[in-house]
Amino acid sequence: ETGVTQSPTHLIKTRGQQVTLRCSSQSGHNTVSWYQQALGQGPQFIFQYYREEENGRGNFPPRFSGLQFPNYSSELNVNALELDDSALYLCASSIVSLMYNEQFFGPGTRLTVL
Amino acid sequence: QKEVEQDPGPLSVPEGAIVSLNCTYSNSAFQYFMWYRQYSRKGPELLMYTYSSGNKEDGRFTAQVDKSSKYISLFIRDSQPSDSATYLCAMRGGSARQLTFGSGTQLTVLP
Numbered sequence: 001e002t003g004v005t006q007s008p009t010h011l012i013k014t015r016g017q018q019v020t021l022r023c024s025s026q027s028g029h030n031t032v033s034w035y036q037q038a039l040g041q042g043p044q045f046i047f048q049y050y051r052e053e054e055n056g057r058g059n060f061p062p063r064f065s066g067l068q069f070p071n072y073s074s075e076l077n078v079n080a081l082e083l084d085d086s087a088l089y090l091c092a093s094s095i096v097s098l099m100y101n102e103q104f105f106g107p108g109t110r111l112t113v114l
Numbered sequence: 115q116k117e118v119e120q121d122p123g124p125l126s127v128p129e130g131a132i133v134s135l136n137c138t139y140s141n142s143a144f145q146y147f148m149w150y151r152q153y154s155r156k157g158p159e160l161l162m163y164t165y166s167s168g169n170k171e172d173g174r175f176t177a178q179v180d181k182s183s184k185y186i187s188l189f190i191r192d193s194q195p196s197d198s199a200t201y202l203c204a205m206r207g208g209s210a211r212q213l214t215f216g217s218g219t220q221l222t223v224l225p
Contacts, residue, residue, distance in 0.1 A: 042202050042215030056211035090157050103213060105157035
């Protein structure tokens, strides 16, 4: 069973640019969530995708958008990058169930905006 | 006020010490309580989760939930240098999609 993978590992962009981050879910998982983790903080929920549809969103502006593909891989797109977007972006996959859905995290993509 | 407040640390203890990590929360809708461990430059990994008030033990780790006080704790017995990491508490409501995390406590266990 393969775990959650993310690419790229590191990324440096300048303010105003656009970026796409990628995530490959753990085998058998049908739900993917994206989190932003600023330095010294806990992860903050951006949004979740289930069956290729956005299934919940945190307090992030529309310039943060995503996609989920039929093979359950996912992308996070951020437009008009701002300095405060510098953070570790984490992808987590899970299987939606009634009681509990453990979220398995990938290693993250560290984005630096200059 | 944040929904989840976590003792910020950093915390430095000698090997073999008992470590206590704590979080408080304000949202009564939270039903699932988790502790994640995050090593430097890695994603969080789940250590323990609990659903109800009380204690849950797994090896050297004990998770404690007190819903009446909105307080959760993680105890690490016989701490080891390999336990050095950032510990994150996380919570979720019954029908909510997302996890709400504390800000993390950085723990260093000195040999």
